Amino acid sequence: AMRKPWTAELSAAEVGEFASNSAFIRANQLFSGMWAVIFAWFAFANWQELAPISRWVPIILGGLVTIFAPKILVRMGIRRGLYEDPRAK
Numbered sequence: 001a002m003r004k005p006w007t008a009e010l011s012a013a014e015v016g017e018f019a020s021n022s023a024f025i026r027a028n029q030l031f032s033g034m035w036a037v038i039f040a041w042f043a044f045a046n047w048q049e050l051a052p053i054s055r056w057v058p059i060i061l062g063g064l065v066t067i068f069a070p071k072i073l074v075r076m077g078i079r080r081g082l083y084e085d086p087r088a089k
Contacts, residue, residue, distance in 0.1 A: 021083060027073055031066055038062045 018024055038058045045055040078085050 018083070023073075023077055023083065027070065031069070034062060034065065 041058055042055055077083050
């Protein structure tokens with residue numbers, strides 16, 4: 001809502017100057033939105049006393065997406081020539 005992704009500060013250290021790139025910012029906005037939905041679901045599932053699997057699986061999947069998706073997206077962007085490899089500098 002504030003246009004400042006929650007996840008940006010955590011992942012910016014890995015990418016250096018690329019953290020100011022619009023693709024990086026947009027991706028982190030999407031990841032922050034994903035986590036907002038996951039946390040809302042978790043709260044709802046707890047309130048409704050749903051089975052533990054329905055509470056924890058979204059968090060596990062969100063964690064996996066958060067770990068692997070940025071690396072995949074960066075590789076795709078570099079391959080397509082959208083931006084330079086931040087590690088090449």
